[in-house]
Amino acid sequence: MTAPDPAALLAVARDEALLGRTEGGVPIGAALFTADGTLLGRGHNRRVQDDDPTMHAETAAFRAAGRRPHYQDTIMVTTLSPCWYCSGLVRQFGIPALVVGEARTFSGGHAWLAEHGVAVTVLDDPECVRLMRAFVAEHPGLWHEDIGVPD
Amino acid sequence: MTAPDPAALLAVARDEALLGRTEGGVPIGAALFTADGTLLGRGHNRRVQDDDPTMHAETAAFRAAGRRPHYQDTIMVTTLSPCWYCSGLVRQFGIPALVVGEARTFSGGHAWLAEHGVAVTVLDDPECVRLMRAFVAEHPGLWHEDIGVPD
Numbered sequence: 001m002t003a004p005d006p007a008a009l010l011a012v013a014r015d016e017a018l019l020g021r022t023e024g025g026v027p028i029g030a031a032l033f034t035a036d037g038t039l040l041g042r043g044h045n046r047r048v049q050d051d052d053p054t055m056h057a058e059t060a061a062f063r064a065a066g067r068r069p070h071y072q073d074t075i076m077v078t079t080l081s082p083c084w085y086c087s088g089l090v091r092q093f094g095i096p097a098l099v100v101g102e103a104r105t106f107s108g109g110h111a112w113l114a115e116h117g118v119a120v121t122v123l124d125d126p127e128c129v130r131l132m133r134a135f136v137a138e139h140p141g142l143w144h145e146d147i148g149v150p151d
Numbered sequence: 152m153t154a155p156d157p158a159a160l161l162a163v164a165r166d167e168a169l170l171g172r173t174e175g176g177v178p179i180g181a182a183l184f185t186a187d188g189t190l191l192g193r194g195h196n197r198r199v200q201d202d203d204p205t206m207h208a209e210t211a212a213f214r215a216a217g218r219r220p221h222y223q224d225t226i227m228v229t230t231l232s233p234c235w236y237c238s239g240l241v242r243q244f245g246i247p248a249l250v251v252g253e254a255r256t257f258s259g260g261h262a263w264l265a266e267h268g269v270a271v272t273v274l275d276d277p278e279c280v281r282l283m284r285a286f287v288a289e290h291p292g293l294w295h296e297d298i299g300v301p302d
Contacts, residue, residue, distance in 0.1 A: 047218065054205070054214040054240075063205045067198065069292075070301040088239020088260070089205075093299035109239070148244035150221040 004037030006099045006121050009077045012042055013101065016057065017079045017131055020044035026146050027131050030057035030078040032065045035097070040074065041065030047146055058086035062093070071095045079128045083108040083147055091116055101128030105136060106147070155188030157250045157272050160228045163193055164252065167208065168230045168282055171195035177297050178282050181208035181229040183216045186248070191225065192216030198297055209237035213244070222246045230279045234259040234298055242267055252279035256287060257298070
């Protein structure tokens with residue numbers, strides 16, 4: 001089994017983020033893969049689209065993957081450092097590997113996950129950074145709402 | 152403003168847990184209130200009912216409360232110590248108070264939340280304990296799936 005290229009996995013999450021932007025939503029995307037790179041589920045933040053504050057990108061990808069007996073053979077990929085909510089999901093369900101597009105515009109719990117044994121790869125992808133920088137500049141209120149920070 | 156009675160708040164979450172049991176689901180319930188005891192949203196675990204692994208009780212209650220600009224004036228109430236996923240939700244969204252029915256059958260992140268400034272009340276409610284003990288004994292596989300523990 002060859003380990004998949006993290007950049008190739010990130011491309012799927014980034015496509016989800018771009019789809020979220022097109023829909024007028026928070027442009028964060030994620031995908032859950034098996035360790036050999038098979039896609040299990042993909043999704044993007046749906047706060048605006050579904051009026052649902054629980055649908056962060058990682059949660060949406062996890063939901064799309066459906067019920068599984070365990071996650072020991074999976075990789076979570078997200079365009080942005082996961083917030084505490086999504087970091088908690090990764091820890092609780094024992095997802096052993098995390099690929100992060102960027103952690104410049106927001107730094108959540110990826111270092112905490114690494115401390116707890118998750119193999120974390122931060123790619124510092126310029127396109128992910130540009131996407132979030134533009135979104136935060138254009139929609140600061142929506143961004144703050146999405147991470148629970150009072151305006 | 153009088154602070155609400157934690158036991159009265161827990162009764163709402165417990166009713167949700169009982170409803171979940173009646174539906175054949177994981178019997179964990181939760182509710183989000185304002186600091187003065189006004190109900191914002193209530194829900195229960197919907198893994199079985201909706202085939203949705205993201206719908207833990209606290210997440211369901213948070214979703215039911217809808218989009219809010221912030222959570223600085225809220226209390227999360229749950230029948231069981233919140234797992235890392237739901238603890239992460241409480242931390243990320245700055246929910247300042249947490250009422251827990253019991254932490255005997257499962258201990259998640261409530262102590263971690265207390266360390267991070269959340270006012271945590273553990274009620275050690277015998278009915279919540281009985282409900283979870285019976286569920287875990289009858290459906291160990293479903294319980295393990297719900298917390299990401301391989302059978």
